[in-house]
Amino acid sequence: MLVDILPQGLKDFLGQDLVFWLGYISNGKHLNWYASVQYTLAAMVLGAAIALVVGLVAAAARSNGPLPLRWFAAAYINIVRGVPDVLFFLFFPLAFEQAVEWVYSFQVCTPETLALNAGRWPPCDAANISFSSFGYLILASVSLGLVYGAFVASVIAGALRAVPAGQLEAARAYGMTRMQVLRRVHIRQMWVYALPGIANVWMSIVKATSLLSLLQILDFVAWAQRLGAANFSRAAGLVHDDWRWRYYFVLLVFYILVTFVSEKIFGAIGRRLRRGMPLAEQNAT
Protein backbone atom coordinates (compact mmCIF):
# COMPACT_ATOMS: atom_id res chain seq x y z
CA MET A 1 0.00 0.00 0.00
CA LEU A 2 1.05 3.55 -0.65
CA VAL A 3 1.10 4.62 3.01
CA ASP A 4 3.84 2.07 3.66
CA ILE A 5 6.34 4.41 2.07
CA LEU A 6 5.63 7.16 4.62
CA PRO A 7 8.48 7.57 7.15
CA GLN A 8 7.73 6.17 10.61
CA GLY A 9 8.08 9.61 12.22
CA LEU A 10 5.32 11.04 10.06
CA LYS A 11 3.10 8.03 10.75
CA ASP A 12 3.51 8.53 14.52
CA PHE A 13 2.66 12.20 14.09
CA LEU A 14 -0.51 11.43 12.12
CA GLY A 15 -1.69 8.74 14.50
CA GLN A 16 -2.94 5.24 13.81
CA ASP A 17 -6.48 6.14 12.74
CA LEU A 18 -5.44 8.72 10.18
CA VAL A 19 -2.77 6.43 8.75
CA PHE A 20 -5.37 3.66 8.44
CA TRP A 21 -7.82 5.90 6.56
CA LEU A 22 -5.03 7.29 4.36
CA GLY A 23 -4.17 3.70 3.57
CA TYR A 24 -7.81 2.88 2.85
CA ILE A 25 -8.39 5.74 0.45
CA SER A 26 -5.16 4.92 -1.35
CA ASN A 27 -5.76 1.17 -1.75
CA GLY A 28 -6.13 -0.51 -5.12
CA LYS A 29 -9.86 -0.02 -5.55
CA HIS A 30 -9.63 3.67 -4.67
CA LEU A 31 -6.73 4.10 -7.08
CA ASN A 32 -8.99 2.53 -9.73
CA TRP A 33 -11.58 5.11 -8.82
CA TYR A 34 -9.20 8.04 -9.17
CA ALA A 35 -7.85 6.63 -12.44
CA SER A 36 -11.39 6.35 -13.82
CA VAL A 37 -11.57 10.18 -13.92
CA GLN A 38 -9.73 9.83 -17.23
CA TYR A 39 -12.87 8.43 -18.90
CA THR A 40 -14.97 11.31 -17.60
CA LEU A 41 -12.42 13.89 -18.71
CA ALA A 42 -11.89 12.20 -22.09
CA ALA A 43 -15.64 12.19 -22.75
CA MET A 44 -15.85 15.88 -21.80
CA VAL A 45 -13.05 16.99 -24.10
CA LEU A 46 -13.88 14.70 -27.01
CA GLY A 47 -17.62 15.36 -26.69
CA ALA A 48 -17.06 19.12 -26.61
CA ALA A 49 -14.70 19.02 -29.59
CA ILE A 50 -17.23 17.04 -31.65
CA ALA A 51 -20.07 19.33 -30.52
CA LEU A 52 -18.10 22.37 -31.60
CA VAL A 53 -17.32 20.99 -35.06
CA VAL A 54 -20.86 19.66 -35.57
CA GLY A 55 -22.34 22.91 -34.32
CA LEU A 56 -20.18 25.06 -36.55
CA VAL A 57 -20.91 22.99 -39.64
CA ALA A 58 -24.65 22.84 -38.91
CA ALA A 59 -24.87 26.58 -38.24
CA ALA A 60 -22.90 27.46 -41.37
CA ALA A 61 -25.00 25.03 -43.43
CA ARG A 62 -28.24 26.48 -42.12
CA SER A 63 -27.31 30.09 -42.83
CA ASN A 64 -25.17 29.74 -45.96
CA GLY A 65 -25.62 26.27 -47.40
CA PRO A 66 -27.51 25.18 -50.51
CA LEU A 67 -31.23 24.55 -49.98
CA PRO A 68 -31.45 20.80 -49.17
CA LEU A 69 -28.47 21.11 -46.82
CA ARG A 70 -30.13 24.07 -45.13
CA TRP A 71 -33.27 22.01 -44.51
CA PHE A 72 -31.24 19.12 -43.19
CA ALA A 73 -29.32 21.35 -40.78
CA ALA A 74 -32.52 23.02 -39.57
CA ALA A 75 -34.15 19.62 -39.01
CA TYR A 76 -31.10 18.33 -37.11
CA ILE A 77 -30.95 21.39 -34.86
CA ASN A 78 -34.65 21.38 -34.06
CA ILE A 79 -35.13 17.64 -33.60
CA VAL A 80 -32.02 16.81 -31.59
CA ARG A 81 -32.50 19.78 -29.26
CA GLY A 82 -35.86 18.34 -28.28
CA VAL A 83 -34.53 14.90 -27.30
CA PRO A 84 -33.44 14.25 -23.68
CA ASP A 85 -29.70 13.59 -23.60
CA VAL A 86 -30.20 10.41 -21.56
CA LEU A 87 -32.41 8.93 -24.28
CA PHE A 88 -30.01 9.82 -27.07
CA PHE A 89 -27.21 8.38 -24.98
CA LEU A 90 -29.03 5.06 -24.76
CA PHE A 91 -30.34 5.14 -28.32
CA PHE A 92 -27.35 6.17 -30.40
CA PRO A 93 -24.64 3.65 -29.36
CA LEU A 94 -27.09 0.75 -29.55
CA ALA A 95 -28.53 1.84 -32.88
CA PHE A 96 -25.04 2.40 -34.25
CA GLU A 97 -23.86 -1.04 -33.10
CA GLN A 98 -26.84 -2.79 -34.66
CA ALA A 99 -26.53 -0.79 -37.86
CA VAL A 100 -22.90 -1.87 -38.19
CA GLU A 101 -23.90 -5.47 -37.50
CA TRP A 102 -26.66 -5.24 -40.09
CA VAL A 103 -24.28 -3.98 -42.79
CA TYR A 104 -21.64 -6.50 -41.75
CA SER A 105 -24.15 -9.36 -41.93
CA PHE A 106 -24.41 -8.97 -45.72
CA GLN A 107 -20.76 -9.93 -46.02
CA VAL A 108 -20.37 -12.69 -43.49
CA CYS A 109 -23.74 -14.44 -43.20
CA THR A 110 -24.74 -17.38 -45.36
CA PRO A 111 -28.38 -18.36 -45.90
CA GLU A 112 -27.87 -21.33 -43.53
CA THR A 113 -26.52 -19.24 -40.65
CA LEU A 114 -29.23 -16.64 -41.28
CA ALA A 115 -31.91 -19.32 -40.98
CA LEU A 116 -30.33 -20.57 -37.76
CA ASN A 117 -30.71 -17.17 -36.11
CA ALA A 118 -34.06 -16.27 -37.71
CA GLY A 119 -36.00 -13.81 -35.60
CA ARG A 120 -33.05 -13.09 -33.37
CA TRP A 121 -30.29 -10.52 -33.28
CA PRO A 122 -27.56 -10.50 -34.63
CA PRO A 123 -28.67 -11.89 -38.02
CA CYS A 124 -26.00 -14.59 -37.70
CA ASP A 125 -23.39 -15.31 -35.06
CA ALA A 126 -20.51 -14.27 -37.31
CA ALA A 127 -22.00 -10.79 -37.73
CA ASN A 128 -21.86 -10.11 -34.02
CA ILE A 129 -19.75 -7.14 -33.04
CA SER A 130 -18.99 -6.28 -29.47
CA PHE A 131 -17.41 -3.01 -28.59
CA SER A 132 -14.85 -2.67 -25.83
CA SER A 133 -15.28 -0.08 -23.09
CA PHE A 134 -13.02 2.13 -25.17
CA GLY A 135 -15.34 1.74 -28.15
CA TYR A 136 -18.30 2.69 -25.99
CA LEU A 137 -16.38 5.69 -24.69
CA ILE A 138 -15.92 6.91 -28.27
CA LEU A 139 -19.60 6.25 -29.04
CA ALA A 140 -20.61 8.07 -25.86
CA SER A 141 -18.48 11.06 -26.85
CA VAL A 142 -20.02 11.06 -30.32
CA SER A 143 -23.50 10.95 -28.74
CA LEU A 144 -22.61 13.91 -26.54
CA GLY A 145 -21.19 15.71 -29.55
CA LEU A 146 -24.33 15.12 -31.63
CA VAL A 147 -26.76 16.18 -28.89
CA TYR A 148 -24.88 19.26 -27.78
CA GLY A 149 -23.77 20.08 -31.33
CA ALA A 150 -27.39 21.08 -31.95
CA PHE A 151 -27.23 23.52 -29.03
CA VAL A 152 -23.86 24.85 -30.21
CA ALA A 153 -25.38 25.29 -33.68
CA SER A 154 -28.19 27.48 -32.42
CA VAL A 155 -25.77 29.50 -30.27
CA ILE A 156 -23.52 30.03 -33.29
CA ALA A 157 -26.44 30.82 -35.58
CA GLY A 158 -27.44 33.57 -33.16
CA ALA A 159 -23.88 34.84 -32.93
CA LEU A 160 -23.59 34.93 -36.74
CA ARG A 161 -26.64 37.19 -36.84
CA ALA A 162 -25.16 39.40 -34.11
CA VAL A 163 -22.11 40.35 -36.18
CA PRO A 164 -22.83 43.92 -37.39
CA ALA A 165 -24.04 43.94 -40.99
CA GLY A 166 -21.68 46.80 -41.81
CA GLN A 167 -18.67 44.56 -41.23
CA LEU A 168 -19.94 42.05 -43.80
CA GLU A 169 -20.93 44.74 -46.29
CA ALA A 170 -17.46 46.26 -45.99
CA ALA A 171 -15.91 42.85 -46.67
CA ARG A 172 -18.16 42.39 -49.72
CA ALA A 173 -17.17 45.86 -50.89
CA TYR A 174 -13.54 44.77 -50.81
CA GLY A 175 -14.50 42.15 -53.39
CA MET A 176 -14.39 39.05 -51.16
CA THR A 177 -16.49 36.08 -52.25
CA ARG A 178 -19.32 34.69 -50.07
CA MET A 179 -17.04 31.99 -48.64
CA GLN A 180 -14.24 34.47 -48.01
CA VAL A 181 -16.57 36.77 -46.10
CA LEU A 182 -17.80 33.81 -44.06
CA ARG A 183 -14.30 32.53 -43.28
CA ARG A 184 -12.34 35.74 -42.86
CA VAL A 185 -14.83 38.12 -41.29
CA HIS A 186 -18.10 36.54 -40.27
CA ILE A 187 -16.87 33.49 -38.32
CA ARG A 188 -13.88 35.33 -36.87
CA GLN A 189 -16.09 37.99 -35.30
CA MET A 190 -18.85 35.56 -34.39
CA TRP A 191 -16.81 33.93 -31.57
CA VAL A 192 -17.10 36.92 -29.27
CA TYR A 193 -20.87 36.75 -29.38
CA ALA A 194 -20.99 32.95 -29.23
CA LEU A 195 -18.66 32.49 -26.28
CA PRO A 196 -21.12 32.94 -23.39
CA GLY A 197 -23.54 30.51 -25.04
CA ILE A 198 -20.78 28.01 -25.78
CA ALA A 199 -19.63 28.22 -22.17
CA ASN A 200 -23.16 27.27 -21.13
CA VAL A 201 -23.22 24.28 -23.47
CA TRP A 202 -19.83 23.18 -22.15
CA MET A 203 -21.26 23.16 -18.61
CA SER A 204 -24.10 20.93 -19.83
CA ILE A 205 -21.61 18.57 -21.50
CA VAL A 206 -19.56 18.40 -18.30
CA LYS A 207 -22.64 17.43 -16.34
CA ALA A 208 -23.83 14.94 -18.96
CA THR A 209 -20.58 12.95 -18.60
CA SER A 210 -22.04 11.57 -15.38
CA LEU A 211 -24.19 9.36 -17.64
CA LEU A 212 -21.24 7.30 -18.92
CA SER A 213 -21.98 4.44 -16.54
CA LEU A 214 -25.25 3.85 -18.42
CA LEU A 215 -23.09 2.37 -21.19
CA GLN A 216 -21.32 0.04 -18.75
CA ILE A 217 -18.24 2.22 -18.73
CA LEU A 218 -16.64 1.96 -15.30
CA ASP A 219 -16.28 5.70 -14.92
CA PHE A 220 -15.91 8.01 -11.92
CA VAL A 221 -19.61 7.72 -11.04
CA ALA A 222 -19.82 3.93 -11.40
CA TRP A 223 -16.78 3.39 -9.17
CA ALA A 224 -18.16 5.77 -6.53
CA GLN A 225 -21.32 3.68 -6.47
CA ARG A 226 -19.31 0.50 -6.06
CA LEU A 227 -16.99 1.81 -3.38
CA GLY A 228 -19.83 3.35 -1.41
CA ALA A 229 -21.98 0.20 -1.45
CA ALA A 230 -22.17 -1.50 1.92
CA ASN A 231 -19.75 -4.39 2.30
CA PHE A 232 -20.46 -7.21 4.72
CA SER A 233 -17.93 -9.70 3.41
CA ARG A 234 -14.56 -9.86 5.12
CA ALA A 235 -13.10 -11.60 2.07
CA ALA A 236 -13.87 -8.48 0.03
CA GLY A 237 -12.05 -6.17 2.45
CA LEU A 238 -13.12 -3.62 5.05
CA VAL A 239 -16.63 -4.34 6.33
CA HIS A 240 -18.69 -1.15 6.32
CA ASP A 241 -22.22 0.28 6.07
CA ASP A 242 -23.77 2.11 3.17
CA TRP A 243 -21.27 4.90 2.50
CA ARG A 244 -22.64 6.02 -0.82
CA TRP A 245 -23.48 9.60 0.18
CA ARG A 246 -19.87 10.23 1.13
CA TYR A 247 -18.68 9.12 -2.29
CA TYR A 248 -21.46 11.01 -4.06
CA PHE A 249 -20.39 14.07 -2.13
CA VAL A 250 -16.90 13.72 -3.60
CA LEU A 251 -18.55 13.60 -7.04
CA LEU A 252 -20.44 16.81 -6.29
CA VAL A 253 -17.22 18.54 -5.28
CA PHE A 254 -15.47 17.21 -8.39
CA TYR A 255 -18.14 18.54 -10.76
CA ILE A 256 -18.30 21.90 -8.98
CA LEU A 257 -14.51 22.19 -9.25
CA VAL A 258 -14.55 21.39 -12.97
CA THR A 259 -17.29 23.94 -13.68
CA PHE A 260 -15.57 26.54 -11.50
CA VAL A 261 -12.27 26.14 -13.33
CA SER A 262 -14.06 26.20 -16.71
CA GLU A 263 -15.76 29.46 -15.82
CA LYS A 264 -12.40 31.05 -15.09
CA ILE A 265 -10.96 29.74 -18.35
CA PHE A 266 -13.92 30.95 -20.42
CA GLY A 267 -13.66 34.34 -18.72
CA ALA A 268 -10.02 34.60 -19.75
CA ILE A 269 -10.75 33.51 -23.32
CA GLY A 270 -13.57 36.03 -23.55
CA ARG A 271 -11.36 38.89 -22.42
CA ARG A 272 -8.75 37.89 -24.97
CA LEU A 273 -11.27 37.61 -27.83
CA ARG A 274 -12.72 41.06 -27.11
CA ARG A 275 -9.31 42.74 -27.40
CA GLY A 276 -9.30 45.30 -30.17
CA MET A 277 -13.03 44.85 -30.86
CA PRO A 278 -14.60 48.12 -29.72
CA LEU A 279 -18.15 47.06 -30.62
CA ALA A 280 -18.03 43.84 -28.69
CA GLU A 281 -16.36 45.54 -25.76
CA GLN A 282 -19.20 48.00 -25.57
CA ASN A 283 -21.73 45.18 -25.67
CA ALA A 284 -19.93 43.28 -22.97
CA THR A 285 -19.87 46.14 -20.48
Added chain:
Amino acid sequence: MNRLILAAAALAALTLGAQAQSYKIATEGSYPPYNFTDDSGKLGGYDVDVGTEMCKRAGVECSFIVNDWDSIIPNLLAGNYDAIMDDMSITDERKKTIAFTDPYFPPDPSTFLTLADKKVDYANIKGMKLGAQKATIQANYLESNLKDGNTILTYDTQDQEMADLNAGNLDIIFLDGSVVGEAVSASGGKLKADGPEILIGDGVGVGMRQTDTELTKKFNTALQSMKDDGTLDGLITKYFPDKKGGPFYKK
Protein backbone atom coordinates in the same frame (compact mmCIF):
# COMPACT_ATOMS: atom_id res chain seq x y z
CA MET B 1 5.41 -38.47 -46.82
CA ASN B 2 6.22 -34.76 -46.93
CA ARG B 3 2.56 -34.00 -47.35
CA LEU B 4 1.76 -36.07 -44.27
CA ILE B 5 4.27 -34.13 -42.15
CA LEU B 6 2.85 -30.89 -43.47
CA ALA B 7 -0.67 -31.99 -42.62
CA ALA B 8 0.44 -33.04 -39.14
CA ALA B 9 2.17 -29.71 -38.63
CA ALA B 10 -0.91 -27.85 -39.79
CA LEU B 11 -3.09 -29.90 -37.42
CA ALA B 12 -0.72 -29.24 -34.55
CA ALA B 13 -0.74 -25.54 -35.33
CA LEU B 14 -4.52 -25.58 -35.43
CA THR B 15 -4.91 -27.34 -32.09
CA LEU B 16 -2.27 -25.08 -30.55
CA GLY B 17 -4.21 -22.13 -31.88
CA ALA B 18 -7.37 -23.51 -30.37
CA GLN B 19 -5.67 -24.03 -27.03
CA ALA B 20 -4.40 -20.49 -26.89
CA GLN B 21 -7.90 -19.15 -27.51
CA SER B 22 -9.00 -16.76 -24.82
CA TYR B 23 -12.49 -16.68 -23.32
CA LYS B 24 -14.23 -13.98 -21.38
CA ILE B 25 -16.33 -14.81 -18.32
CA ALA B 26 -18.79 -12.24 -17.02
CA THR B 27 -19.54 -11.67 -13.37
CA GLU B 28 -21.28 -8.94 -11.44
CA GLY B 29 -18.43 -8.12 -9.06
CA SER B 30 -20.79 -7.09 -6.27
CA TYR B 31 -22.30 -10.29 -4.89
CA PRO B 32 -20.05 -11.40 -2.04
CA PRO B 33 -18.90 -14.00 -1.24
CA TYR B 34 -19.57 -15.34 -4.77
CA ASN B 35 -17.91 -12.40 -6.49
CA PHE B 36 -16.69 -9.01 -5.39
CA THR B 37 -14.11 -6.32 -6.02
CA ASP B 38 -11.66 -6.53 -3.14
CA ASP B 39 -9.81 -3.64 -1.50
CA SER B 40 -6.90 -4.02 -3.90
CA GLY B 41 -9.31 -3.44 -6.79
CA LYS B 42 -9.22 -6.98 -8.14
CA LEU B 43 -12.14 -9.31 -8.77
CA GLY B 44 -12.32 -12.15 -6.28
CA GLY B 45 -14.73 -14.59 -4.69
CA TYR B 46 -15.98 -18.13 -5.12
CA ASP B 47 -17.10 -17.71 -8.76
CA VAL B 48 -13.76 -16.19 -9.74
CA ASP B 49 -11.63 -18.83 -7.98
CA VAL B 50 -13.66 -21.71 -9.41
CA GLY B 51 -13.61 -20.18 -12.90
CA THR B 52 -9.87 -19.57 -12.87
CA GLU B 53 -9.11 -23.14 -11.80
CA MET B 54 -11.72 -24.55 -14.21
CA CYS B 55 -10.14 -22.77 -17.19
CA LYS B 56 -6.66 -23.88 -16.13
CA ARG B 57 -7.78 -27.52 -16.08
CA ALA B 58 -9.69 -27.14 -19.35
CA GLY B 59 -6.50 -25.77 -20.92
CA VAL B 60 -8.09 -22.49 -22.03
CA GLU B 61 -7.22 -18.94 -21.19
CA CYS B 62 -9.94 -17.00 -19.41
CA SER B 63 -10.35 -13.50 -18.12
CA PHE B 64 -13.15 -12.15 -15.93
CA ILE B 65 -15.07 -9.04 -16.86
CA VAL B 66 -17.75 -7.12 -15.00
CA ASN B 67 -21.32 -6.90 -16.28
CA ASP B 68 -24.49 -5.82 -14.49
CA TRP B 69 -26.70 -8.70 -13.35
CA ASP B 70 -29.88 -7.64 -15.14
CA SER B 71 -28.23 -7.57 -18.59
CA ILE B 72 -25.94 -10.54 -18.04
CA ILE B 73 -27.93 -13.07 -20.13
CA PRO B 74 -28.69 -10.74 -23.10
CA ASN B 75 -25.02 -9.77 -23.33
CA LEU B 76 -23.97 -13.43 -23.30
CA LEU B 77 -26.35 -14.09 -26.19
CA ALA B 78 -25.05 -11.01 -28.00
CA GLY B 79 -21.57 -12.49 -27.78
CA ASN B 80 -19.96 -9.83 -25.61
CA TYR B 81 -18.44 -12.66 -23.55
CA ASP B 82 -18.48 -16.45 -23.53
CA ALA B 83 -19.71 -17.54 -20.12
CA ILE B 84 -21.46 -16.33 -16.97
CA MET B 85 -20.23 -17.17 -13.49
CA ASP B 86 -22.34 -15.13 -11.11
CA ASP B 87 -24.07 -17.50 -8.68
CA MET B 88 -26.59 -18.19 -11.42
CA SER B 89 -29.02 -20.92 -10.40
CA ILE B 90 -29.89 -23.52 -12.99
CA THR B 91 -33.63 -23.21 -13.69
CA ASP B 92 -35.89 -24.55 -16.41
CA GLU B 93 -36.87 -21.04 -17.37
CA ARG B 94 -33.25 -19.96 -17.98
CA LYS B 95 -32.55 -23.20 -19.82
CA LYS B 96 -34.93 -22.02 -22.54
CA THR B 97 -32.45 -19.31 -23.55
CA ILE B 98 -29.03 -20.43 -22.35
CA ALA B 99 -27.23 -23.67 -21.50
CA PHE B 100 -25.56 -24.55 -18.22
CA THR B 101 -22.57 -26.62 -17.24
CA ASP B 102 -22.93 -29.13 -14.42
CA PRO B 103 -23.46 -27.37 -11.10
CA TYR B 104 -20.41 -26.05 -9.24
CA PHE B 105 -22.33 -25.15 -6.11
CA PRO B 106 -24.93 -27.46 -4.55
CA PRO B 107 -28.60 -26.40 -4.51
CA ASP B 108 -28.80 -23.67 -1.93
CA PRO B 109 -31.99 -23.06 0.04
CA SER B 110 -33.16 -19.46 -0.10
CA THR B 111 -34.08 -17.79 3.14
CA PHE B 112 -35.45 -14.60 4.63
CA LEU B 113 -33.46 -11.78 6.18
CA THR B 114 -35.11 -9.27 8.47
CA LEU B 115 -34.43 -6.89 11.34
CA ALA B 116 -33.57 -8.73 14.55
CA ASP B 117 -36.51 -7.38 16.55
CA LYS B 118 -39.09 -8.06 13.83
CA LYS B 119 -41.72 -10.76 14.31
CA VAL B 120 -43.13 -12.28 11.15
CA ASP B 121 -45.68 -15.05 10.70
CA TYR B 122 -44.04 -16.79 7.74
CA ALA B 123 -47.00 -19.07 7.12
CA ASN B 124 -49.12 -16.02 6.42
CA ILE B 125 -47.15 -13.01 5.15
CA LYS B 126 -49.52 -10.07 4.59
CA GLY B 127 -49.10 -6.32 4.22
CA MET B 128 -45.32 -6.51 4.08
CA LYS B 129 -42.71 -4.88 1.88
CA LEU B 130 -40.65 -7.69 0.42
CA GLY B 131 -37.34 -7.21 -1.37
CA ALA B 132 -35.27 -9.30 -3.78
CA GLN B 133 -32.65 -8.72 -6.42
CA LYS B 134 -34.03 -8.18 -9.95
CA ALA B 135 -34.29 -11.20 -12.27
CA THR B 136 -33.32 -13.72 -9.58
CA ILE B 137 -35.04 -16.95 -8.64
CA GLN B 138 -36.02 -15.27 -5.37
CA ALA B 139 -37.71 -12.36 -7.17
CA ASN B 140 -39.59 -14.90 -9.28
CA TYR B 141 -40.65 -16.80 -6.20
CA LEU B 142 -41.98 -13.66 -4.49
CA GLU B 143 -43.84 -12.64 -7.66
CA SER B 144 -45.58 -15.97 -8.01
CA ASN B 145 -46.22 -16.83 -4.35
CA LEU B 146 -46.41 -13.74 -2.18
CA LYS B 147 -47.72 -11.05 -4.49
CA ASP B 148 -51.21 -10.84 -2.99
CA GLY B 149 -51.46 -8.34 -0.17
CA ASN B 150 -47.75 -7.51 -0.19
CA THR B 151 -45.55 -4.99 -1.98
CA ILE B 152 -42.61 -6.49 -3.85
CA LEU B 153 -39.59 -4.31 -4.58
CA THR B 154 -36.71 -5.48 -6.74
CA TYR B 155 -33.18 -4.07 -6.78
CA ASP B 156 -30.28 -3.94 -9.23
CA THR B 157 -27.71 -5.05 -6.68
CA GLN B 158 -27.80 -6.87 -3.38
CA ASP B 159 -26.21 -4.06 -1.38
CA GLN B 160 -29.07 -1.75 -2.37
CA GLU B 161 -31.72 -4.03 -0.87
CA MET B 162 -29.59 -4.43 2.26
CA ALA B 163 -29.36 -0.64 2.54
CA ASP B 164 -33.15 -0.36 2.24
CA LEU B 165 -33.72 -3.08 4.84
CA ASN B 166 -31.36 -1.34 7.27
CA ALA B 167 -33.09 1.97 6.62
CA GLY B 168 -36.48 0.42 7.39
CA ASN B 169 -37.86 0.79 3.85
CA LEU B 170 -38.26 -2.98 3.59
CA ASP B 171 -39.64 -5.54 6.01
CA ILE B 172 -38.05 -8.70 4.62
CA ILE B 173 -35.44 -9.63 2.03
CA PHE B 174 -35.57 -13.02 0.34
CA LEU B 175 -32.13 -14.20 -0.83
CA ASP B 176 -29.62 -17.03 -1.17
CA GLY B 177 -29.04 -18.83 2.11
CA SER B 178 -25.29 -18.95 1.47
CA VAL B 179 -25.10 -15.15 1.43
CA VAL B 180 -27.07 -14.59 4.61
CA GLY B 181 -24.46 -15.85 7.10
CA GLU B 182 -21.93 -13.10 6.56
CA ALA B 183 -24.58 -10.42 6.21
CA VAL B 184 -25.96 -11.31 9.65
CA SER B 185 -22.58 -11.50 11.36
CA ALA B 186 -21.44 -8.19 9.81
CA SER B 187 -24.62 -6.42 10.96
CA GLY B 188 -23.61 -6.78 14.60
CA GLY B 189 -26.94 -8.17 15.74
CA LYS B 190 -29.12 -5.79 13.75
CA LEU B 191 -30.26 -8.42 11.22
CA LYS B 192 -31.31 -12.03 11.54
CA ALA B 193 -31.89 -14.93 9.20
CA ASP B 194 -35.46 -15.96 9.74
CA GLY B 195 -38.33 -18.12 8.59
CA PRO B 196 -38.34 -21.30 6.55
CA GLU B 197 -35.64 -22.28 4.11
CA ILE B 198 -37.07 -22.76 0.63
CA LEU B 199 -35.27 -24.81 -1.99
CA ILE B 200 -35.54 -23.34 -5.49
CA GLY B 201 -33.21 -23.97 -8.43
CA ASP B 202 -30.97 -26.92 -9.23
CA GLY B 203 -27.65 -25.60 -8.01
CA VAL B 204 -25.36 -23.03 -9.55
CA GLY B 205 -23.91 -23.57 -13.02
CA VAL B 206 -21.78 -21.70 -15.53
CA GLY B 207 -24.12 -20.01 -18.01
CA MET B 208 -23.19 -20.82 -21.63
CA ARG B 209 -24.57 -20.17 -25.09
CA GLN B 210 -26.55 -23.17 -26.30
CA THR B 211 -24.42 -23.34 -29.44
CA ASP B 212 -21.10 -23.63 -27.55
CA THR B 213 -21.44 -27.33 -26.79
CA GLU B 214 -17.70 -28.07 -27.16
CA LEU B 215 -16.69 -25.48 -24.56
CA THR B 216 -19.46 -26.61 -22.23
CA LYS B 217 -18.12 -30.18 -22.44
CA LYS B 218 -14.57 -28.99 -21.68
CA PHE B 219 -15.75 -27.03 -18.67
CA ASN B 220 -17.79 -30.00 -17.43
CA THR B 221 -14.74 -32.26 -17.55
CA ALA B 222 -12.66 -29.68 -15.70
CA LEU B 223 -15.37 -29.18 -13.05
CA GLN B 224 -15.70 -32.95 -12.60
CA SER B 225 -11.98 -33.28 -11.89
CA MET B 226 -12.21 -30.43 -9.38
CA LYS B 227 -15.11 -32.21 -7.70
CA ASP B 228 -13.31 -35.55 -7.58
CA ASP B 229 -10.08 -34.33 -6.00
CA GLY B 230 -11.77 -32.12 -3.42
CA THR B 231 -10.69 -28.76 -4.86
CA LEU B 232 -14.28 -27.57 -5.14
CA ASP B 233 -15.11 -28.67 -1.58
CA GLY B 234 -12.05 -26.75 -0.39
CA LEU B 235 -13.26 -23.57 -2.10
CA ILE B 236 -16.76 -24.02 -0.67
CA THR B 237 -15.44 -24.25 2.90
CA LYS B 238 -13.14 -21.30 2.23
CA TYR B 239 -15.91 -18.95 1.12
CA PHE B 240 -18.89 -20.42 2.96
CA PRO B 241 -17.61 -21.52 6.39
CA ASP B 242 -21.20 -21.69 7.69
CA LYS B 243 -22.42 -24.13 5.06
CA LYS B 244 -23.43 -27.42 6.56
CA GLY B 245 -23.58 -30.90 5.07
CA GLY B 246 -20.14 -31.48 3.53
CA PRO B 247 -18.43 -33.15 1.81
CA PHE B 248 -20.41 -31.79 -1.11
CA TYR B 249 -18.78 -33.32 -4.15
CA LYS B 250 -15.68 -35.32 -3.09
CA LYS B 251 -16.20 -39.06 -3.29
